[in-house]
Amino acid sequence: MSSLLEVKGVSGGYFASQPVIKDVSFRVNEREIVALIGLNGAGKSTTIKHILGLLEPREGVISIAGKTFQTNPDTYRFSYAYIPESPIYYEELSLWEHLELMAMSHGLERSILMERAEPLLKEFRMEAMKDRFPQQFSKGMRQKLMIMMALLVEPPLYIIDEPILGLDPLAIRSLMNWLNRCKEQGAGILMSTHILATAEKVCDRFLIMHKGEIKAEGTLDELRRSTGLHNHSLDDIYLQIVEDGDQS
Structure with missing residues (x-):
């Protein structure tokens, strides 16, 4: 499985003196759907804006298919399609x-x-x-x-921010079926969502973000093993990781 999106050690935000995300690293491979989940204010939208090229990282590198926004902005932009939360x-x-x-x-x-x-x-x-x-x-x-x-x-990569808000059940099913088709054809998909039950059904891996950092990453089975919450839902795992993050 080839890596498509690479986020390496990225720190940044809207103001140089106040980073919102800190040392964020993850990847999205071809033929997989990755969920980016976290509370409001966790840094999901800031991370997405950096990937889109709307914000420049203070530290770190973001590449799509080996290309960065800084070196080739036009080619980089054509490498992804973005579905925003607000039309x-x-x-x-x-x-x-x-x-x-x-x-x-x-x-x-x-x-x-x-x-x-x-x-x-x-x-x-x-x-x-x-x-x-x-x-x-x-x-x-x-x-x-x-x-x-x-x-x-x-495109090779889809970046999707809360895609199912406002959609009826038939439209949600259509979207998920189509995304699975895109995945089978080789695309990578990064999907930010609060709807964990849907994410658990359709996503291959999960990134749990809290207070601007990736606190956990992996498949559902990997997250279950790392947290000790065997046979628990993604929702249970997510809540424990967030609560542990608040106490640390």
Whole structure:
């Protein structure tokens, strides 16, 4: 299994004098889904912003497929697709025009756009909304737009921040099925989420972040062994690690 995303010894934040994350190291391999979990304020969003290239680390290196944002920002950006927690869209563009814009920005030919977009519209039950504008959508529909735009370009790496908030059960199932398909085709997926029951079902490994540091990392079985919580759920393991972190 080849490493796709490498985060090595990264410290940083919004202000140089006040680091939010400290010496964070982890990887995301090809063909795996990794969950990044932690309390509000644990440093998950700051970590993601560093990976996206929106923040520059004070220390450490982040690379995707061996490339860093500092050495080749354009190539680096095309190596991932990002699904934000809060939908970001253009009010003057229809759903279909958003997909066209995404395809154009990634150099996809129109035939590829048509080949990929139609199954996505059908899967996420958005065919009837194709020519409508996002301000007419519910929050869940706007989130589906973000998801379809990311899935359309089929990058090596997906970075997903709380993807299922606002989605109905059918949309959640569609998203998870599609992500598993992407994984089988070789993609790596980093997913930040508070929904631990879903993470436990679909993710291969887990990163537990607390107070800006990775406190535990591994598969569910590895976390069970390291904590001594045999046969316990991810939720139980997570709570113990966070409580231990508060006492240290």
